[in-house]
Amino acid sequence: MLFTLLAFAVALGVLITFHELGHYWVARLCGVRVLTFSVGFGKIVLRRRDRHGTEWALSAIPLGGYVKMLDDPLPNATAEQAAQAFNRKSLRQRSAIVAAGPIANLLLAALLYSALNMVGTSEPAAILAAAPAHSQAAQAGVMAGDRITAVNGHPVQSWGEARWQLLDPLTTGGEVRLQVDTREGQARERILRLHAVAIEPEGVDLMAEAGLALAMPQPRISGVNPGGAGEAAGLRDGDLIVAVGDIDKPGSGAVVEEIQKYPGQPVSITVQRDGAPLSFTVVPQAHTGDDGVQVGRIGVMLAADFPMVTVRYGLIDSLYRGIAKTADTVWFSLKMMGRMLTGDVSMRNVSGPVTIADYAGQTARVGLAAYIGFLALISVSIGVLNLLPIPMLDGGHLMYYAFEAIRGKPLPEKWLESGQRVGLGLLAALMGLAFFNDFTRLFS
Template sequence: MSEILGSLWWLIISIGVLVTIHEFGHFWVARRCGVKVLRFSIGFGKPLWLRKAADGTEYAIGAIPLGGYVKMLDEREFEIPDALIPQAFNRKPVWQRIAIVAAGPLANLILCVALLWGMFVIGRPDFAPVVGDVAGLAAESGLRRGDTVLRIGDRDTPTWSEVQLALLPHALDREDVAVRIRAENGAEATRHLRLSRLPAEFDERRAVQIVGLRGRHELRPAVIGRIEPGSPAWGVLAEGDRVTALDGDPLRSWEDLTAAVAKLHRRGGSAMIEVARNGDRLALEIAPARMLKPDGEAYWGLGLISAELPEPTRDAVLRYGPLQAVPAALREGVHQAEQLFAMIGRAFTGRVSLQNTVAGPVTIGRAANAYANNGPAWYLQLLALLSLSLGILNLLPIPILDGGHLLYYLIELVKGSPVSERVMAAGHFVGLALIAGLMGLAFYNDILNNLVR
């Protein structure tokens, strides 16, 4: 399946699941409060499938799979027979209307925890939180290659993904953070990462790299894929050689080899390069030479091009037993909610770019496709985050959203009478403008981040 078709497929599946659960929350509570439901629809527009139940409720799948709705009996929309008035939504006590409206977002929050539980039980394959290379702030703070990151701040980091997620909010806030590590010799220590020294502006998507941390799995093995004819390595090394040392310095990655060649050039002269070839270890003499890149830029090198290697093997799994996964899912759900509110706050105060905060359908579809290709646990994690985002977004006090309706009902509780039609109409106009602006920003970000390369 191509990336475009895969992204479209997983976008439809993801939205379908989230919207179905959200609308079912409204539907389920409405029925139990005695409200007559006229239609339960997944999607908008002309129904592609429609079935009418014995109780008169229509179940439909709309042609536009980007939402859904539950249509309830309401006197404000059309006249209804006197016998059905007790089943009208607008005739129900305010506390029942609050329960019906709040049930949708609440269903998404419950789904988030359930999905996280499933992710923990299945087990999410990942990479071990082992540092492969350090530079910049990370090196200045005392982190070293081979360190295993155990905790950042108050968050445990059992995998490299947790390292990235734990580090990001501190980097965005430019606040120093304690990092608990276990060195290669087994000794544990605490390092203080000086994130307050980060630049005022940086690409939030590359926060971990800008701090100077690279995971062990991100380093390319120093395996030779091709040798340029006429280069210093031509006739000396061979394709498939794994370089283990240069000028007495042991090498663990291709990046180490590049740095060692630059160091050798500064020293001048030749040196011994050690390679593993077909089970043998060889030591050969070599010296860098001045070479040209395809764009004409000069550099000193050996004429080596790295081999194309398969993706590194995931060597860690984030997993809990079914019982342990319950509190773990609740903790993770609360943590993600806190981070989501914090990100909204950063966006409003300008501390993070709206370009990286508001995602549209293209970005969501690409992410869903990528996570699904990584396995079911990864997809469940993304779906949980989307469900949480949908639930919290709908609780914002913006007219036309569930949160806006809840605001009206809370005002009604205080003043003892419903909000006037004029105020509700004005609120809906403002709400539509805000949602339209948010959607416009989301589509703009999609174009900027995915279509303009």
């Protein structure tokens, strides 16, 4: 729990502070006086004032930050000092300052995605299992061993990249062209015809529903128990199992099921060791389960041996892909919001801080690359959310400025106050829904 909370606090602190830095940088460029920039909320623990008069503070609650600007000129201010007030700036400057926070989040996401592309990540190769009968993949002619090389003309190297390119058509439907290399090395095209589906938070895996799944990994022996049947037969740590009994190229589950059928009876196992095939006859030891049924065990541990690829790009290509993925994520988020309004996507998909904290902890445990990918995704979400035309959000202020540009003068104060109340109500309802969904998932 402590690790999850720490991962969540770091994520939220970094992303919201970067958001506020966007406001700060553009405000300074526009000549606005920034009174305070705080990392965190609550009681100030450390403070320092720079030569521009800005107080830089570290506050007790490390869950974000804030920027306090000079909104209106102080009494008896000189003309130069009055010009430093936010409300004295032009409409274009005020709009730029407000938009800078969400844009900073989108730029951060693009940089994080670009960094992952440059450093490289190790991911499963996009090698497909046999498509279930009557599935959309089977109708498209997908065969076991097909390796996806491109989706609708977009080259992919890994299963993760293939899933990303398929995410939109899997949810909205349409025709998808898969370029694949067959098991025999021949280039082929498979055309998937997908239909739109209603998205529920506990719904099925859309890839599997369409008949697309990773090929079962070959089982590799990752440990041999002393005194077990496997050790007695000559099996070793690192052996790749290529056959058991009459089953050729079995998955880990098939190996276990087959061995369980032969308690105290010989069964043949073929492995690949140092590139050469070796056959052994193993007599599984009989064990009686809780249900009284005897099963065979050979005393070895199995590990999944997925074919892996390293996904890495050069500087220019990484930047392009980082920007493209950020733009795709923004567009996909907006489409999902639209589908929520039409009922095609369940409102139960709205997540709050509890779910986000859980994901922060999970990705941090997986590794740095997964955590950085999570940070990029949440950074996009913060940017998109803040650009929505809801009063009290940055997008709400930009909406006011758009009306000001049309009218040629600011909106009446009464309108602004009414908008603030409406915005506060909408945000309270959204947060209430998010917390309700969080606790429903937590206790269901």
